Amino acid sequence: MLSPKKIRHRKTFKGRMKGVANRGATLEFGDYGIKVLTCGWITSRQIEAARVAMTRHVKRGGKVWIRIFPDKPITKKAQETRMGKGKGSVEYWVAVVRPGRILFELGGADDELSMGALSRAVAKLPLPCRIVKREEL
Template sequence: MSIPKKTKHRYYHLVKYEGPARGNQKITWGKWGLQAQQGAELTEKQLEATRKVVSGYTKKYADGKNKPWKFNIYPHFPKTKKPLEVRMGSGKGSTENWVAPTRQKTIILELSDKVPQDIAYSALIQAGHKLPGKYKVVEK
């Protein structure tokens, strides 16, 4: 699982994920992509499950260390939670997990043109099942 080495702030306030994305709406690296249809917070575990599914489908199209897929998002916002049965006050809780806030129409994952169309579509559809919300496969 991936967590950031360093962050600007120790804790963040609420991050909004409603509304359309400001950037990252077009496929820039590959030929096929997984586009979010709803805003959601994607945890590091969900992104790791997605990575495992996509790498299983596309591992024979990799050239050594060059993978035929690329993630456009990274979980760099900490989500905090206070322990159970703790009194009010005494500061903010500790970091529970790391999330990547995703807005509507954000391209989450891209696949290169080395992967055939039928395999790319099935890999991206299975990857969308691992994430919360609705997703669709788009082509460049």
């Protein structure tokens, strides 16, 4: 699963999400992509599940690009632990996404195969998404 190799701070604040994706909101590599419609966190497990769903559906027919990276550590206190005694340990990693962000791109596969693969990937994600297609010039 995806996680940073090197980090500057072990634990981060929860943070607030506002606004829309100003960068990473257009298709850059593939012909089809998944655009997220709300803000939220996407865990490294969800990214991996979506990637696997896509690659298994297209088999050898296409190439997948992952446009997000889970670089935010999320902590959790151990079970049956009393409150206090400091922040919990890092449990998993998430990518913070804002509306409009392209999460995945797919290229090199035909329309039907691409739509099938991307709809399977959308089913693995926790946020409402839309499949977008490159506009032909």
